[in-house]
Amino acid sequence: MSMDRLRGRGIIVTGATGIAAASARRFAAEGATVVIISRTAASCEALATEIVEAGGLAQAIPADLTDVPAAQAAVVEAIATLERVDGLFNVAGGSGRRMGDGPLHELTPEAFEATMGLNATTHVTVTAPVLRAMLGQEPDADGARGAIVNMGSLLATQPVPELFATHAYATSKGAVAALTTTAAAYYAPRGIRLNLVAPALTISRMSERAQADPATRDFSRRKQPLTDGFIAAEDVAAAAAYLLSPEARGVTGQTIAIDGGWSVLPIGE
Numbered sequence: 001m002s003m004d005r006l007r008g009r010g011i012i013v014t015g016a017t018g019i020a021a022a023s024a025r026r027f028a029a030e031g032a033t034v035v036i037i038s039r040t041a042a043s044c045e046a047l048a049t050e051i052v053e054a055g056g057l058a059q060a061i062p063a064d065l066t067d068v069p070a071a072q073a074a075v076v077e078a079i080a081t082l083e084r085v086d087g088l089f090n091v092a093g094g095s096g097r098r099m100g101d102g103p104l105h106e107l108t109p110e111a112f113e114a115t116m117g118l119n120a121t122t123h124v125t126v127t128a129p130v131l132r133a134m135l136g137q138e139p140d141a142d143g144a145r146g147a148i149v150n151m152g153s154l155l156a157t158q159p160v161p162e163l164f165a166t167h168a169y170a171t172s173k174g175a176v177a178a179l180t181t182t183a184a185a186y187y188a189p190r191g192i193r194l195n196l197v198a199p200a201l202t203i204s205r206m207s208e209r210a211q212a213d214p215a216t217r218d219f220s221r222r223k224q225p226l227t228d229g230f231i232a233a234e235d236v237a238a239a240a241a242y243l244l245s246p247e248a249r250g251v252t253g254q255t256i257a258i259d260g261g262w263s264v265l266p267i268g269e
Contacts, residue, residue: 005245007031010082012075014065014092014126016043018204019151022233023089026241028056035078037071037126038092039064065092065122075129084137087244088130088148093119093172095209101168112168119172123150123179131183134192142246145191149243150180152198154259163216173198177255184253193252195243200224200259202231224260231260 009032013024016038024034028051038044041062048060059081063074079085095101096115100108127148134146155164156173164170177196184194201220220229227235236258242248243256257263 003030005030005247006087006241009033009086009244010035010084011087011089011244012037012078012082012085012126012130013089014038014122016040016047016060018091019199019202019233019236020089020091021047023091023237023240024058025051025054025056026234026237027087027089027244028054028058030241030245032087033057033059033082035059035061035081037061037063037065037074037078039066065125066117068125071122071125072129075126079129079133085130085133086140086146088127088146089240089244090123090126090148090150090176092122092126093151096166096169096172097209101166103165104167107168112171115166115168116172116175119169120175120179123176127183131187131192135190139191142249143191144193144246144249147193147244147248148195149240150176150194150196152177152180152196152255154198154200154257154262156198158200158259158263160219163213163219180255181253188252193243193248195248195251195253196255197236197239197243198255198257198259199231199236200257200262201229202236202258203233220260223262223265225265227260229260231258 011027011032012035014037028034036044044060044062048058051058061074063070065071099114100111101115153173155170180194180196239256
């Protein structure tokens, strides 16, 4: 594997902790200039500073991506900073539990809309201006105008009702998967690729509740034996780096499950 695959490329990452942080570090280590957009200014700026101090190129733009005008302004600033946008990794999102996500018969319309807004609408808000920028730039040496990786979840297709009865979250991730597939078909002739990563249980700030639960930890060890439980954020970052690199120039409209074996093991195993 070349650790220089992203040299000279400009990449936007949404989010500044967990998978987003691991990915921003990975992209910068492979030579990309990274712009990090995240709601929490302290985390966003600390991550950019860490990357720069390690010899990489990074800039922080704090913005709440659920605030559409603020998100759009942040993306416009990121595009201007990079001049050319070669890649986007949409990571920002989270659990809808605090907004009332749960089983469908208990789910209020307000909780559903808030969870969809956090995990699906934010993808649209960020991706649309990035696509406009990519469409307006010349193809690179490989004939590509850009690549986008969206964040899915294995829970959208591999439910675990006894542990995760968060139906709005799963629906939001299913919506992102459908968006990725249909957009990939539309933009392929225009030299833009879109793919999805779908992690299983992963170590992150969002999964702290699950990590602390004995039943979930036991489940992760049984269903994710390749990683002996919860997956490291760096494993997801490695997949995203590949999908954003020229090595994946023939890959679009695909979902890559980073799941430690979950999707191929029976429920009872």
